[in-house]
Amino acid sequence: MDDVVQALSRLDKVVDLYEVTGEFDIVTVVSASDIEEFRDVLKNKIMKVKGVKSTVSSIVLKTHKGSGSNGDILNTTSAVTASFSHRK
Numbered sequence: 001m002d003d004v005v006q007a008l009s010r011l012d013k014v015v016d017l018y019e020v021t022g023e024f025d026i027v028t029v030v031s032a033s034d035i036e037e038f039r040d041v042l043k044n045k046i047m048k049v050k051g052v053k054s055t056v057s058s059i060v061l062k063t064h065k066g067s068g069s070n071g072d073i074l075n076t077t078s079a080v081t082a083s084f085s086h087r088k
Contacts, residue, residue: 001025004051013041024056035059 001019008028009017016029028046032038038059046052 001051004049007049007051008046011041011045013037013045 005017005019005026008014008026013030013032014028015031016027018027019025020027030038030041030046032041038057042055042057046055
């Protein structure tokens with residue numbers, strides 16, 4: 001899993017990266033200016049990392065509490081979250 005974490009941490013659009021328990025192993029927060037940019041990062045960067053087997057994505061619509069919680073809906077600094085599993 002260390003290789004996957006290192007590869008994901010090198011991606012420019014990855015702003016947060018967490019190793020977690022549960023169904024998935026890694027939660028990554030990706031900053032994208034729009035859905036097309038997110039799709040590009042997911043398809044052409046994240047899914048090409050050796051060891052990433054699957055993803056589940058959620059888009060942040062509004063931040064109620066947290067860094068940058070100004071209530072904006074998906075502006076250029078809003079984050080898109082994705083969970084990754086490297087399990088066989």
